[in-house]
Amino acid sequence: MPVELRKVSYTYAPGTPYAAPALKELSLTVGDGEFVGVMGRTGCGKSTLIQLIAGLAAPSDGQIFLDGENINERQFDRNLLRQKVGVVFQFPEIQLFETTVQKDVAFGLKYLDRSREQKEAAVRQALEWMGFDYEAVRNRSPLGFSGGEKRRLAIAGVLAVMPKFLILDEPLAGLDPLGRDAFLELLRKLNQGGMTIVMISHDADALAEYADRIVILKDGMLFKDGPAAQVFSDYKGLEANGTGAGQVSGIAERLRLRGWEIPAGTIRYRRLLDEIAGRWTQ
């Protein structure tokens, strides 16, 4: 279920002194089953991109297609869009509101045509994915949890619907290292199960490790787009852009300066370790 943006532009508050272009004729296609990392400095249009794909804002110009259908056409079924595209916003913990965890996580399932048992199974699955004991938390108030737990509950609420296309806006900010790795592993598992994932993050290390493709935005336009190994190999270019290319690329670059022959595209930790270990045994 590909998502395709054709020459999409978006301007905030047009026609007022506050008018600001956020995206300029951006064209981008995300294919089925991809794991795309989106980077860029603040104000480059990342969050706008999410809102446009999720149909929460309409582009000033250009079209967005989901499975070949223009999502901003009048006859397009918005509910289908909500079902197919799940969004984890920045600080999703603010969206909790129900009286129990069970109800809150099931909120997105309300309008879906599924049986009671299926819905309960989906809620249980989502909560377990996010590291909760279903029976222990189902009847508690979601507002009584700690900040990090609330975030995981909110993400469970998005995952319960099992969207085919999952967008995440800075989901890693504020997670502890253990929770971060567990969450990234979960995303990888979901992606391998067929879910298309678009993750916005400033965490170049995480994206280098998990994403297949990297898209970097700059001033509302595409700055880089390609396989992660290729994009992150341009260590100097990314550092100059202020995006960063991740520690592994940085170490590889330094070793190269010392005369080591580390192949381009060494962006993952394991790979780098193998390279170094390989030289050691020689």
Place this chain on the structure above:
Amino acid sequence: MRQLPVGLYQPADSVIHRLSGSAKLLCMLLLLIGVVNTTTLPGYGIWVLLTALLIRLARISPGTALGSAVRLKWFFGVILFMNLCFYQPEDPWVRWWIFSPSYAGLIQGIQVVARVFLLLAMSNVLMVSTAPLVMTDAMERLLSPLRLIGVPAGLIAMILSVAIQFIPTLFEETDNIRKAQTARGARFDSPRLWDKAKAVLPLLVPVFLAAFKRADELSMAMEARGYRGDTQSRKKKYPPFQTADWLALLLCAAVAAAFVMIR
């Protein structure tokens, strides 16, 4: 956030923008007195012209200036209807059940709507042409004589300025939450009224929680930085009124006086 919130300050260089905040507030009060004392149709005609002139002078687009008033069209409709049907039940055109529309009621309804509409438009010009901080400063200045009788002018101004500064934040937060819940399947954009009503709770609960949390955090941050309320009597120097300020005040006073006297 495609649409800007109503009454958001829009920087520009116009005669109205350059007036001092307190002069503008006083002018607004004077114009309010004038509008409330208008009773004749030609009188309202003059006010419409005056409002148009103000909008023109402030270089605001008519859409921005009248936006808030136009949004209240249902409210206006209800007010008109209520006045028409209940204002003067003694001498109605027809009598049906509890409704008794009358000529006097119609006139009264039109008057109320016209007054509220004009006041909204004018106060919108004031809001759009005055930066929030200038506005609270102006309020503090106008309230400061009341300090003599124990009114905590500084405190009131602080409360107002905090409240005003919260508006865009809350607006943005509401927008964020609305988007998050929409993405989760809440049906704010559904044309069905029942769907809309059901979607209110997922919006209201988080917005209130966030507002309380923010207020709490702000008060802690203020205390941490040594704010202790209006304990020290601070003597602020305000810039004196310019010729333009006096002129504006004089004009508004003249208009208000004229309408009061005609009545």
